[in-house]
Amino acid sequence: MARTTGSDGEKTEAAVREAAVNLIARFGYEAMSMRQLAAEVGVQAAALYRYFPTKEELLFTLMREHMEGLTDAWETACPISADPVQRLSAYVENHIAFHIERRHATHVSNMELRSLSPERLTQILRMRTAYEKELRAILRDGAEAGVFSIDDTGLTAMALIQMMTGVIVWFRPGERLSITEVTATYLSMTMRLVGAGTDGETTHDGARALGRARDAAAL
Amino acid sequence: MARTTGSDGEKTEAAVREAAVNLIARFGYEAMSMRQLAAEVGVQAAALYRYFPTKEELLFTLMREHMEGLTDAWETACPISADPVQRLSAYVENHIAFHIERRHATHVSNMELRSLSPERLTQILRMRTAYEKELRAILRDGAEAGVFSIDDTGLTAMALIQMMTGVIVWFRPGERLSITEVTATYLSMTMRLVGAGTDGETTHDGARALGRARDAAAL
DNA sequence: GCTATAATAAAACGAACGTTCAATTAATTC
DNA sequence: GAATTAATTGAACGTTCGTTTTATTATAGC
Numbered sequence: 001m002a003r004t005t006g007s008d009g010e011k012t013e014a015a016v017r018e019a020a021v022n023l024i025a026r027f028g029y030e031a032m033s034m035r036q037l038a039a040e041v042g043v044q045a046a047a048l049y050r051y052f053p054t055k056e057e058l059l060f061t062l063m064r065e066h067m068e069g070l071t072d073a074w075e076t077a078c079p080i081s082a083d084p085v086q087r088l089s090a091y092v093e094n095h096i097a098f099h100i101e102r103r104h105a106t107h108v109s110n111m112e113l114r115s116l117s118p119e120r121l122t123q124i125l126r127m128r129t130a131y132e133k134e135l136r137a138i139l140r141d142g143a144e145a146g147v148f149s150i151d152d153t154g155l156t157a158m159a160l161i162q163m164m165t166g167v168i169v170w171f172r173p174g175e176r177l178s179i180t181e182v183t184a185t186y187l188s189m190t191m192r193l194v195g196a197g198t199d200g201e202t203t204h205d206g207a208r209a210l211g212r213a214r215d216a217a218a219l
Numbered sequence: 220m221a222r223t224t225g226s227d228g229e230k231t232e233a234a235v236r237e238a239a240v241n242l243i244a245r246f247g248y249e250a251m252s253m254r255q256l257a258a259e260v261g262v263q264a265a266a267l268y269r270y271f272p273t274k275e276e277l278l279f280t281l282m283r284e285h286m287e288g289l290t291d292a293w294e295t296a297c298p299i300s301a302d303p304v305q306r307l308s309a310y311v312e313n314h315i316a317f318h319i320e321r322r323h324a325t326h327v328s329n330m331e332l333r334s335l336s337p338e339r340l341t342q343i344l345r346m347r348t349a350y351e352k353e354l355r356a357i358l359r360d361g362a363e364a365g366v367f368s369i370d371d372t373g374l375t376a377m378a379l380i381q382m383m384t385g386v387i388v389w390f391r392p393g394e395r396l397s398i399t400e401v402t403a404t405y406l407s408m409t410m411r412l413v414g415a416g417t418d419g420e421t422t423h424d425g426a427r428a429l430g431r432a433r434d435a436a437a438l
Numbered sequence: 439g440c441t442a443t444a445a446t447a448a449a450a451c452g453a454a455c456g457t458t459c460a461a462t463t464a465a466t467t468c
Numbered sequence: 469g470a471a472t473t474a475a476t477t478g479a480a481c482g483t484t485c486g487t488t489t490t491a492t493t494a495t496a497g498c
Binding site for chain 4: 054
Protein backbone atom coordinates (compact mmCIF):
# COMPACT_ATOMS: atom_id res chain seq x y z
CA MET A 1 0.00 0.00 0.00
CA ALA A 2 2.95 2.26 -0.39
CA ARG A 3 6.41 1.98 -1.85
CA THR A 4 6.68 -1.25 -3.79
CA THR A 5 9.67 -3.58 -3.84
CA GLY A 6 12.11 -2.77 -6.60
CA SER A 7 10.62 0.66 -7.25
CA ASP A 8 13.08 3.11 -8.77
CA GLY A 9 12.42 6.74 -9.52
CA GLU A 10 14.50 6.90 -12.66
CA LYS A 11 12.96 3.80 -14.14
CA THR A 12 9.47 4.94 -13.29
CA GLU A 13 10.01 8.34 -14.88
CA ALA A 14 11.39 6.77 -18.05
CA ALA A 15 8.44 4.40 -18.16
CA VAL A 16 6.06 7.32 -17.73
CA ARG A 17 7.63 9.22 -20.61
CA GLU A 18 7.51 6.28 -22.95
CA ALA A 19 3.95 5.33 -22.04
CA ALA A 20 2.84 8.94 -22.33
CA VAL A 21 4.26 9.33 -25.84
CA ASN A 22 2.52 6.17 -26.99
CA LEU A 23 -0.81 6.94 -25.37
CA ILE A 24 -0.92 10.55 -26.51
CA ALA A 25 0.05 9.55 -30.04
CA ARG A 26 -2.71 6.94 -30.09
CA PHE A 27 -5.57 8.65 -28.29
CA GLY A 28 -4.56 12.29 -28.14
CA TYR A 29 -3.50 14.41 -25.20
CA GLU A 30 -6.97 15.37 -24.03
CA ALA A 31 -8.29 11.85 -24.41
CA MET A 32 -5.49 10.30 -22.37
CA SER A 33 -6.28 10.39 -18.67
CA MET A 34 -3.68 10.40 -15.95
CA ARG A 35 -5.25 7.25 -14.56
CA GLN A 36 -4.92 5.55 -17.92
CA LEU A 37 -1.29 6.58 -18.12
CA ALA A 38 -0.65 5.38 -14.58
CA ALA A 39 -2.26 2.02 -15.33
CA GLU A 40 -0.06 1.62 -18.40
CA VAL A 41 3.01 2.20 -16.25
CA GLY A 42 1.68 -0.08 -13.53
CA VAL A 43 1.35 2.58 -10.86
CA GLN A 44 -1.28 4.76 -9.19
CA ALA A 45 -2.16 8.11 -10.70
CA ALA A 46 -0.84 10.02 -7.69
CA ALA A 47 2.64 8.60 -8.29
CA LEU A 48 2.88 10.45 -11.62
CA TYR A 49 2.90 13.76 -9.79
CA ARG A 50 6.20 12.94 -8.25
CA TYR A 51 7.78 13.35 -11.69
CA PHE A 52 5.59 15.87 -13.47
CA PRO A 53 3.75 18.61 -11.59
CA THR A 54 0.89 18.80 -14.11
CA LYS A 55 -0.35 16.97 -17.16
CA GLU A 56 0.55 19.90 -19.37
CA GLU A 57 4.08 20.01 -18.00
CA LEU A 58 4.43 16.38 -18.99
CA LEU A 59 3.29 17.17 -22.53
CA PHE A 60 5.62 20.14 -22.74
CA THR A 61 8.59 18.09 -21.55
CA LEU A 62 7.96 15.47 -24.20
CA MET A 63 7.70 18.09 -26.91
CA ARG A 64 10.69 20.13 -25.83
CA GLU A 65 12.97 17.12 -25.65
CA HIS A 66 11.75 15.95 -29.02
CA MET A 67 12.59 19.28 -30.60
CA GLU A 68 15.97 19.36 -28.84
CA GLY A 69 16.64 15.87 -30.18
CA LEU A 70 15.80 16.98 -33.70
CA THR A 71 18.04 20.02 -33.47
CA ASP A 72 20.89 17.99 -32.00
CA ALA A 73 20.55 15.33 -34.68
CA TRP A 74 20.81 17.95 -37.39
CA GLU A 75 23.79 19.63 -35.77
CA THR A 76 25.76 16.40 -35.83
CA ALA A 77 24.53 15.41 -39.30
CA CYS A 78 25.07 18.85 -40.83
CA PRO A 79 28.01 18.64 -43.27
CA ILE A 80 30.79 21.20 -43.19
CA SER A 81 30.63 21.31 -46.96
CA ALA A 82 29.28 24.43 -48.59
CA ASP A 83 27.72 22.50 -51.45
CA PRO A 84 23.95 23.18 -51.25
CA VAL A 85 23.11 19.84 -52.84
CA GLN A 86 25.06 17.94 -50.21
CA ARG A 87 23.60 20.04 -47.42
CA LEU A 88 20.08 19.56 -48.71
CA SER A 89 20.65 15.82 -49.03
CA ALA A 90 21.87 15.68 -45.44
CA TYR A 91 18.86 17.67 -44.27
CA VAL A 92 16.39 15.39 -46.00
CA GLU A 93 18.12 12.23 -44.83
CA ASN A 94 18.34 13.43 -41.26
CA HIS A 95 14.75 14.65 -41.19
CA ILE A 96 13.25 11.46 -42.56
CA ALA A 97 15.43 9.16 -40.46
CA PHE A 98 14.65 11.07 -37.28
CA HIS A 99 10.94 11.29 -37.91
CA ILE A 100 10.54 7.64 -38.82
CA GLU A 101 12.58 6.59 -35.81
CA ARG A 102 10.45 8.71 -33.51
CA ARG A 103 7.09 8.50 -35.21
CA HIS A 104 5.05 8.70 -32.03
CA ALA A 105 6.94 11.63 -30.56
CA THR A 106 6.69 13.49 -33.86
CA HIS A 107 2.96 12.87 -33.93
CA VAL A 108 2.66 14.33 -30.47
CA SER A 109 4.79 17.37 -31.29
CA ASN A 110 2.80 18.10 -34.43
CA MET A 111 -0.73 17.40 -33.23
CA GLU A 112 -0.89 18.60 -29.65
CA LEU A 113 0.49 22.10 -29.94
CA ARG A 114 -2.89 23.60 -29.15
CA SER A 115 -2.90 21.96 -25.73
CA LEU A 116 0.07 24.06 -24.63
CA SER A 117 -0.22 27.33 -22.79
CA PRO A 118 0.66 30.38 -24.92
CA GLU A 119 4.14 30.77 -23.43
CA ARG A 120 5.03 27.13 -23.90
CA LEU A 121 3.57 27.11 -27.38
CA THR A 122 5.78 30.05 -28.27
CA GLN A 123 8.81 28.26 -26.91
CA ILE A 124 8.19 25.13 -28.99
CA LEU A 125 7.39 27.14 -32.11
CA ARG A 126 10.63 29.06 -31.70
CA MET A 127 12.60 25.83 -31.76
CA ARG A 128 10.68 24.63 -34.77
CA THR A 129 11.20 27.89 -36.63
CA ALA A 130 14.92 27.74 -35.94
CA TYR A 131 15.08 24.26 -37.37
CA GLU A 132 13.13 25.25 -40.49
CA LYS A 133 15.34 28.28 -40.92
CA GLU A 134 18.23 25.94 -41.61
CA LEU A 135 16.39 24.54 -44.60
CA ARG A 136 15.53 27.98 -45.90
CA ALA A 137 19.18 28.96 -45.67
CA ILE A 138 20.20 25.94 -47.71
CA LEU A 139 17.59 26.69 -50.35
CA ARG A 140 18.58 30.34 -50.51
CA ASP A 141 22.28 29.54 -50.85
CA GLY A 142 21.52 27.02 -53.56
CA ALA A 143 19.30 29.44 -55.42
CA GLU A 144 21.88 32.22 -55.23
CA ALA A 145 24.61 29.86 -56.39
CA GLY A 146 22.40 28.89 -59.30
CA VAL A 147 22.33 25.17 -58.52
CA PHE A 148 18.68 25.32 -57.44
CA SER A 149 15.79 26.78 -59.38
CA ILE A 150 13.26 27.99 -56.85
CA ASP A 151 10.25 30.29 -57.15
CA ASP A 152 9.79 31.11 -53.48
CA THR A 153 12.22 29.98 -50.81
CA GLY A 154 9.76 30.15 -47.92
CA LEU A 155 7.04 28.29 -49.74
CA THR A 156 9.42 25.64 -50.99
CA ALA A 157 10.78 25.06 -47.49
CA MET A 158 7.29 24.59 -46.08
CA ALA A 159 6.32 22.30 -48.92
CA LEU A 160 9.41 20.16 -48.45
CA ILE A 161 9.02 19.89 -44.70
CA GLN A 162 5.37 18.94 -44.94
CA MET A 163 6.15 16.43 -47.64
CA MET A 164 8.92 14.82 -45.60
CA THR A 165 7.15 14.87 -42.26
CA GLY A 166 4.13 13.30 -43.93
CA VAL A 167 6.10 10.09 -44.12
CA ILE A 168 5.10 9.24 -40.56
CA VAL A 169 1.44 9.20 -41.54
CA TRP A 170 1.66 6.18 -43.79
CA PHE A 171 5.08 4.61 -43.22
CA ARG A 172 5.07 1.36 -41.28
CA PRO A 173 8.36 -0.50 -40.72
CA GLY A 174 8.56 -3.85 -42.43
CA GLU A 175 6.00 -3.13 -45.12
CA ARG A 176 6.45 -2.70 -48.83
CA LEU A 177 9.30 -0.23 -48.67
CA SER A 178 12.36 -0.01 -46.44
CA ILE A 179 13.54 3.20 -44.86
CA THR A 180 16.42 3.25 -47.31
CA GLU A 181 14.12 3.04 -50.31
CA VAL A 182 11.73 5.65 -48.96
CA THR A 183 14.59 8.02 -48.22
CA ALA A 184 16.04 7.52 -51.67
CA THR A 185 12.73 8.27 -53.35
CA TYR A 186 12.14 11.35 -51.24
CA LEU A 187 15.65 12.58 -51.97
CA SER A 188 14.97 12.18 -55.64
CA MET A 189 11.68 14.04 -55.38
CA THR A 190 13.29 16.79 -53.32
CA MET A 191 16.03 17.38 -55.83
CA ARG A 192 13.61 17.59 -58.70
CA LEU A 193 11.36 19.87 -56.68
CA VAL A 194 14.12 22.42 -56.08
CA GLY A 195 15.27 22.13 -59.68
CA ALA A 196 18.70 20.74 -58.84
CA GLY A 197 20.72 19.62 -61.85
CA THR A 198 19.33 21.78 -64.61
CA ASP A 199 22.60 21.37 -66.48
CA GLY A 200 21.15 19.11 -69.13
CA GLU A 201 21.00 15.83 -67.23
CA THR A 202 17.78 16.49 -65.36
CA THR A 203 16.37 13.09 -66.13
CA HIS A 204 19.27 11.28 -64.52
CA ASP A 205 19.47 13.50 -61.48
CA GLY A 206 16.91 11.50 -59.56
CA ALA A 207 18.95 8.37 -60.11
CA ARG A 208 22.10 10.10 -58.89
CA ALA A 209 20.39 11.33 -55.73
CA LEU A 210 18.98 7.86 -55.23
CA GLY A 211 22.42 6.30 -55.46
CA ARG A 212 23.76 8.83 -53.02
CA ALA A 213 20.98 8.05 -50.57
CA ARG A 214 21.66 4.34 -50.79
CA ASP A 215 25.33 4.97 -50.12
CA ALA A 216 24.49 7.11 -47.12
CA ALA A 217 21.98 4.64 -45.74
CA ALA A 218 24.38 1.75 -46.16
CA LEU A 219 26.92 3.25 -43.78
CA MET B 220 -37.30 29.47 -20.01
CA ALA B 221 -38.31 27.57 -23.12
CA ARG B 222 -38.67 28.27 -26.81
CA THR B 223 -37.28 31.68 -27.65
CA THR B 224 -38.81 34.19 -30.04
CA GLY B 225 -37.54 33.83 -33.55
CA SER B 226 -36.00 30.43 -32.94
CA ASP B 227 -35.65 28.31 -36.06
CA GLY B 228 -34.41 24.74 -36.23
CA GLU B 229 -32.62 25.08 -39.54
CA LYS B 230 -30.80 28.22 -38.55
CA THR B 231 -29.81 26.78 -35.21
CA GLU B 232 -28.46 23.61 -36.79
CA ALA B 233 -26.42 25.59 -39.29
CA ALA B 234 -25.06 27.74 -36.50
CA VAL B 235 -24.14 24.65 -34.52
CA ARG B 236 -22.24 23.18 -37.45
CA GLU B 237 -20.32 26.34 -38.10
CA ALA B 238 -19.47 26.94 -34.47
CA ALA B 239 -18.47 23.30 -34.03
CA VAL B 240 -16.05 23.39 -36.96
CA ASN B 241 -14.41 26.52 -35.62
CA LEU B 242 -14.19 25.35 -32.03
CA ILE B 243 -12.92 21.87 -32.87
CA ALA B 244 -10.36 23.32 -35.25
CA ARG B 245 -9.16 25.73 -32.58
CA PHE B 246 -9.28 23.64 -29.42
CA GLY B 247 -9.66 20.08 -30.63
CA TYR B 248 -12.61 17.72 -30.43
CA GLU B 249 -11.92 16.41 -26.94
CA ALA B 250 -11.18 19.84 -25.57
CA MET B 251 -14.38 21.37 -26.88
CA SER B 252 -17.26 20.82 -24.48
CA MET B 253 -20.88 20.69 -25.49
CA ARG B 254 -21.54 23.56 -23.11
CA GLN B 255 -18.83 25.64 -24.78
CA LEU B 256 -20.33 24.91 -28.18
CA ALA B 257 -23.81 25.77 -26.94
CA ALA B 258 -22.59 29.05 -25.50
CA GLU B 259 -20.97 29.94 -28.84
CA VAL B 260 -24.29 29.35 -30.57
CA GLY B 261 -26.16 31.23 -27.86
CA VAL B 262 -28.18 28.32 -26.62
CA GLN B 263 -28.28 25.81 -23.78
CA ALA B 264 -26.34 22.55 -24.07
CA ALA B 265 -29.47 20.44 -24.07
CA ALA B 266 -30.70 22.15 -27.24
CA LEU B 267 -27.79 20.67 -29.22
CA TYR B 268 -29.21 17.20 -28.75
CA ARG B 269 -32.20 18.10 -30.84
CA TYR B 270 -29.90 18.14 -33.88
CA PHE B 271 -27.14 15.67 -33.07
CA PRO B 272 -27.76 12.63 -30.89
CA THR B 273 -24.18 12.50 -29.58
CA LYS B 274 -21.03 14.55 -29.70
CA GLU B 275 -19.33 11.95 -31.86
CA GLU B 276 -22.19 11.94 -34.34
CA LEU B 277 -21.72 15.67 -34.71
CA LEU B 278 -18.02 15.18 -35.45
CA PHE B 279 -18.77 12.42 -37.91
CA THR B 280 -21.34 14.53 -39.73
CA LEU B 281 -18.87 17.38 -40.12
CA MET B 282 -16.20 15.05 -41.46
CA ARG B 283 -18.45 13.13 -43.82
CA GLU B 284 -19.88 16.24 -45.39
CA HIS B 285 -16.41 17.69 -45.76
CA MET B 286 -15.22 14.62 -47.62
CA GLU B 287 -18.35 14.60 -49.77
CA GLY B 288 -17.71 18.24 -50.59
CA LEU B 289 -14.16 17.47 -51.62
CA THR B 290 -15.22 14.59 -53.83
CA ASP B 291 -18.00 16.64 -55.42
CA ALA B 292 -15.66 19.54 -56.05
CA TRP B 293 -13.23 17.25 -57.83
CA GLU B 294 -15.95 15.64 -59.91
CA THR B 295 -17.03 18.97 -61.28
CA ALA B 296 -13.46 20.25 -61.70
CA CYS B 297 -12.14 17.05 -63.30
CA PRO B 298 -11.41 17.75 -66.98
CA ILE B 299 -12.63 15.40 -69.66
CA SER B 300 -9.25 15.67 -71.30
CA ALA B 301 -6.95 12.68 -71.22
CA ASP B 302 -3.82 14.80 -70.96
CA PRO B 303 -2.16 13.84 -67.64
CA VAL B 304 -0.59 17.27 -67.26
CA GLN B 305 -3.96 18.99 -67.53
CA ARG B 306 -5.58 16.50 -65.20
CA LEU B 307 -2.80 16.88 -62.64
CA SER B 308 -3.05 20.66 -62.87
CA ALA B 309 -6.77 20.48 -62.25
CA TYR B 310 -6.26 18.16 -59.30
CA VAL B 311 -3.71 20.45 -57.67
CA GLU B 312 -5.77 23.58 -58.29
CA ASN B 313 -8.94 22.00 -56.95
CA HIS B 314 -7.21 20.52 -53.92
CA ILE B 315 -5.51 23.73 -52.87
CA ALA B 316 -8.55 25.91 -53.54
CA PHE B 317 -10.85 23.63 -51.61
CA HIS B 318 -8.51 23.25 -48.66
CA ILE B 319 -7.78 26.92 -48.33
CA GLU B 320 -11.45 27.77 -48.59
CA ARG B 321 -12.33 25.26 -45.89
CA ARG B 322 -9.26 25.44 -43.72
CA HIS B 323 -11.04 24.73 -40.45
CA ALA B 324 -13.05 21.80 -41.76
CA THR B 325 -9.92 20.29 -43.28
CA HIS B 326 -8.12 20.66 -40.00
CA VAL B 327 -10.92 18.81 -38.27
CA SER B 328 -11.02 16.03 -40.84
CA ASN B 329 -7.27 15.52 -40.66
CA MET B 330 -6.71 15.82 -36.93
CA GLU B 331 -9.69 14.23 -35.26
CA LEU B 332 -9.88 10.89 -37.00
CA ARG B 333 -8.87 9.09 -33.83
CA SER B 334 -11.96 10.33 -32.06
CA LEU B 335 -14.23 8.36 -34.38
CA SER B 336 -15.52 4.90 -33.64
CA PRO B 337 -13.87 2.16 -35.73
CA GLU B 338 -16.79 1.85 -38.16
CA ARG B 339 -17.03 5.57 -38.73
CA LEU B 340 -13.27 5.87 -39.07
CA THR B 341 -13.36 3.20 -41.76
CA GLN B 342 -16.09 5.06 -43.58
CA ILE B 343 -14.17 8.33 -43.65
CA LEU B 344 -10.93 6.63 -44.63
CA ARG B 345 -12.69 4.91 -47.51
CA MET B 346 -13.77 8.25 -48.89
CA ARG B 347 -10.30 9.62 -48.47
CA THR B 348 -8.70 6.66 -50.18
CA ALA B 349 -11.08 6.98 -53.12
CA TYR B 350 -10.09 10.60 -53.51
CA GLU B 351 -6.38 9.82 -53.34
CA LYS B 352 -6.84 7.02 -55.86
CA GLU B 353 -7.75 9.64 -58.44
CA LEU B 354 -4.35 11.23 -58.06
CA ARG B 355 -2.57 7.89 -58.30
CA ALA B 356 -4.44 7.15 -61.52
CA ILE B 357 -3.32 10.45 -63.01
CA LEU B 358 0.28 9.82 -62.02
CA ARG B 359 0.20 6.27 -63.38
CA ASP B 360 -1.30 7.37 -66.70
CA GLY B 361 1.26 10.13 -67.00
CA ALA B 362 4.12 7.77 -66.19
CA GLU B 363 2.90 5.19 -68.71
CA ALA B 364 2.46 7.84 -71.35
CA GLY B 365 6.00 8.98 -70.71
CA VAL B 366 5.10 12.56 -69.83
CA PHE B 367 5.91 12.04 -66.12
CA SER B 368 9.08 10.62 -64.66
CA ILE B 369 8.13 8.97 -61.39
CA ASP B 370 9.97 6.52 -59.16
CA ASP B 371 7.03 5.27 -57.11
CA THR B 372 3.45 6.24 -57.90
CA GLY B 373 2.09 5.56 -54.42
CA LEU B 374 4.86 7.43 -52.67
CA THR B 375 4.64 10.37 -55.03
CA ALA B 376 0.89 10.63 -54.53
CA MET B 377 1.28 10.70 -50.76
CA ALA B 378 4.08 13.23 -50.97
CA LEU B 379 2.06 15.51 -53.22
CA ILE B 380 -1.07 15.33 -51.09
CA GLN B 381 0.80 16.04 -47.91
CA MET B 382 2.67 18.89 -49.57
CA MET B 383 -0.55 20.45 -50.85
CA THR B 384 -2.65 19.91 -47.76
CA GLY B 385 0.15 21.45 -45.71
CA VAL B 386 -0.83 24.79 -47.15
CA ILE B 387 -3.55 25.15 -44.55
CA VAL B 388 -0.97 25.06 -41.76
CA TRP B 389 0.70 28.31 -42.67
CA PHE B 390 -1.53 30.03 -45.22
CA ARG B 391 -3.45 33.03 -43.96
CA PRO B 392 -5.62 35.05 -46.34
CA GLY B 393 -4.42 38.56 -46.95
CA GLU B 394 -0.82 37.99 -46.01
CA ARG B 395 2.26 37.99 -48.18
CA LEU B 396 0.93 35.74 -50.91
CA SER B 397 -2.45 35.47 -52.58
CA ILE B 398 -4.19 32.20 -53.25
CA THR B 399 -3.38 32.62 -56.91
CA GLU B 400 0.32 33.01 -56.26
CA VAL B 401 0.44 30.12 -53.84
CA THR B 402 -1.41 27.87 -56.27
CA ALA B 403 0.90 28.85 -59.10
CA THR B 404 4.00 28.07 -57.07
CA TYR B 405 2.61 24.75 -55.91
CA LEU B 406 1.69 23.86 -59.48
CA SER B 407 5.21 24.61 -60.54
CA MET B 408 6.66 22.51 -57.73
CA THR B 409 4.28 19.67 -58.50
CA MET B 410 5.21 19.55 -62.15
CA ARG B 411 8.90 19.51 -61.39
CA LEU B 412 8.35 16.87 -58.72
CA VAL B 413 6.68 14.47 -61.16
CA GLY B 414 9.26 15.23 -63.81
CA ALA B 415 6.84 16.78 -66.27
CA GLY B 416 8.44 18.45 -69.28
CA THR B 417 11.73 16.57 -69.62
CA ASP B 418 11.80 17.44 -73.29
CA GLY B 419 14.62 19.91 -72.97
CA GLU B 420 12.78 22.91 -71.54
CA THR B 421 12.73 21.77 -67.94
CA THR B 422 13.81 25.13 -66.65
CA HIS B 423 10.90 26.93 -68.25
CA ASP B 424 8.30 24.40 -67.29
CA GLY B 425 7.66 25.96 -63.95
CA ALA B 426 6.94 29.26 -65.63
CA ARG B 427 4.51 27.62 -68.00
CA ALA B 428 2.64 25.93 -65.18
CA LEU B 429 2.62 29.20 -63.32
CA GLY B 430 1.07 31.01 -66.26
CA ARG B 431 -1.53 28.30 -66.57
CA ALA B 432 -2.41 28.59 -62.92
CA ARG B 433 -2.78 32.35 -63.17
CA ASP B 434 -5.09 31.89 -66.12
CA ALA B 435 -7.18 29.36 -64.24
CA ALA B 436 -7.36 31.48 -61.12
CA ALA B 437 -8.32 34.56 -63.09
CA LEU B 438 -11.54 32.97 -64.33
C1' DG C 439 19.29 -1.67 13.77
C1' DC C 440 18.00 2.88 13.70
C1' DT C 441 17.10 6.96 10.96
C1' DA C 442 16.24 9.58 6.97
C1' DT C 443 14.41 9.72 2.68
C1' DA C 444 12.58 8.07 -1.71
C1' DA C 445 8.55 6.00 -3.79
C1' DT C 446 4.21 4.72 -3.74
C1' DA C 447 -0.86 3.60 -2.33
C1' DA C 448 -5.40 4.87 -1.03
C1' DA C 449 -8.78 8.00 -0.55
C1' DA C 450 -10.75 12.12 -1.29
C1' DC C 451 -11.48 16.95 -3.48
C1' DG C 452 -14.26 20.00 -6.28
C1' DA C 453 -15.09 20.73 -10.89
C1' DA C 454 -16.41 19.52 -15.37
C1' DC C 455 -17.98 16.20 -18.52
C1' DG C 456 -21.81 14.12 -21.94
C1' DT C 457 -26.36 13.29 -21.66
C1' DT C 458 -31.37 12.96 -20.12
C1' DC C 459 -35.82 14.58 -18.65
C1' DA C 460 -39.63 17.29 -17.53
C1' DA C 461 -41.45 21.68 -17.97
C1' DT C 462 -42.36 25.73 -20.75
C1' DT C 463 -43.08 28.78 -24.41
C1' DA C 464 -43.25 30.20 -29.55
C1' DA C 465 -45.02 29.10 -33.81
C1' DT C 466 -48.23 26.63 -36.66
C1' DT C 467 -52.48 24.32 -37.90
C1' DC C 468 -57.25 23.95 -38.10
C1' DG D 469 -58.93 30.67 -30.38
C1' DA D 470 -58.02 26.03 -29.20
C1' DA D 471 -54.99 22.18 -30.20
C1' DT D 472 -50.79 20.65 -31.88
C1' DT D 473 -46.11 20.78 -32.85
C1' DA D 474 -41.38 22.77 -32.77
C1' DA D 475 -37.75 24.67 -30.08
C1' DT D 476 -35.62 25.50 -26.00
C1' DT D 477 -34.76 25.96 -20.94
C1' DG D 478 -33.17 24.60 -16.37
C1' DA D 479 -32.10 21.21 -13.42
C1' DA D 480 -30.34 17.00 -12.58
C1' DC D 481 -27.91 12.32 -13.43
C1' DG D 482 -23.94 9.48 -12.80
C1' DT D 483 -19.24 9.46 -14.26
C1' DT D 484 -14.78 10.91 -14.91
C1' DC D 485 -11.38 14.31 -14.76
C1' DG D 486 -6.75 16.46 -12.85
C1' DT D 487 -4.93 17.04 -8.62
C1' DT D 488 -3.97 17.00 -3.41
C1' DT D 489 -3.35 15.01 1.01
C1' DT D 490 -2.08 11.71 4.16
C1' DA D 491 -0.36 7.49 5.45
C1' DT D 492 2.64 3.61 4.53
C1' DT D 493 6.41 0.92 2.98
C1' DA D 494 11.03 -0.01 0.71
C1' DT D 495 15.59 1.43 0.37
C1' DA D 496 20.05 3.68 1.72
C1' DG D 497 23.23 5.76 5.02
C1' DC D 498 25.35 5.57 9.37
